[in-house]
Amino acid sequence: MIKVLIISDTNKKSLKIKSFLLKKIRTISSFKSKLVIVIGGDGFMLQTLKKYKDSSKSFYGINSGNYGFLMNKFSSKNTIKNLSKAKMINISPLEMTVINNDGLIKKSLAINEVSILRQSRQAASLSIKSGSRQIIQKLISDGVLVSTPAGSTAYNLSVHGPILSLNSKKLSIAPISAFRPRRWMGKIVSDKLTIVIKNLNPLKRPISAVADNREVRNANTISIKTNKKIKFNLLYDRNRSLQKKIKIEQIRKETI
Numbered sequence: 001m002i003k004v005l006i007i008s009d010t011n012k013k014s015l016k017i018k019s020f021l022l023k024k025i026r027t028i029s030s031f032k033s034k035l036v037i038v039i040g041g042d043g044f045m046l047q048t049l050k051k052y053k054d055s056s057k058s059f060y061g062i063n064s065g066n067y068g069f070l071m072n073k074f075s076s077k078n079t080i081k082n083l084s085k086a087k088m089i090n091i092s093p094l095e096m097t098v099i100n101n102d103g104l105i106k107k108s109l110a111i112n113e114v115s116i117l118r119q120s121r122q123a124a125s126l127s128i129k130s131g132s133r134q135i136i137q138k139l140i141s142d143g144v145l146v147s148t149p150a151g152s153t154a155y156n157l158s159v160h161g162p163i164l165s166l167n168s169k170k171l172s173i174a175p176i177s178a179f180r181p182r183r184w185m186g187k188i189v190s191d192k193l194t195i196v197i198k199n200l201n202p203l204k205r206p207i208s209a210v211a212d213n214r215e216v217r218n219a220n221t222i223s224i225k226t227n228k229k230i231k232f233n234l235l236y237d238r239n240r241s242l243q244k245k246i247k248i249e250q251i252r253k254e255t256i
Helices: 012-024 042-051 079-084 242-251
Strands: 004-008 035-040 058-063 087-091 094-100 105-110 113-118 124-130 133-141 143-147 170-176 187-190 195-199 207-211 214-216 219-226 232-236
Touching: 004 012, 012 035, 035 042, 042 058, 094 113, 094 207, 094 214, 105 207, 105 214, 113 124, 113 219, 124 143, 124 187, 133 143, 133 170, 133 187, 143 195, 207 219
Parallel strands: 004 035, 035 058, 058 232
Antiparallel strands: 087 232, 094 105, 094 219, 113 143, 113 207, 124 133, 124 195, 143 170, 170 187, 195 219, 207 214
């Protein structure tokens, strides 16, 4: 029998689903569990994955939020059956290392993206390198986004970044409201390289660096790399895998 832990956020819908599953599935302590059922939205899933980053657990998300891209749809009739037949994928997070204006170093993980954002009314002035290659010497913009394939349909897509397939072994670098050069559309780079983003004018144009939802203010130099030593095991219903969700986004037509 699989050792299962069920956790949820605190909204009513999540708690109702949790109560239903507790009647159907025998659960144990988090230390002994091999499978974690996560009930909530994408944000709660990201929070949970980071909490258990040093474990080898598998995670099955059940959506009780809005879009729930990282989650599965709940069904009182089919969820138990879907769980038993779920397909696993492995994803690795970005590791963000920030040196702030005081020389302090802070590290965070990002499963979806790292966002570099202007911190004041002044636009950000940034240089970007990938490995030894200078991607852009000076970008004036509201910021820049570095996205994983798993996160490429989230904030990255909203700033017109490319959608990356899970097996692409690539990262997306996408500008946010680029002013100079106005037509720079970003870059796709190998996930083997370290991306270094430097604030060219930290006193006049302060920036913050955000790993998913964890912010470091007054950032000076930001290094971003894929941490392949960490692998999150995510389970998806066979007919709604993460690969399939990404492909659907690639062909989706927006309506106004």
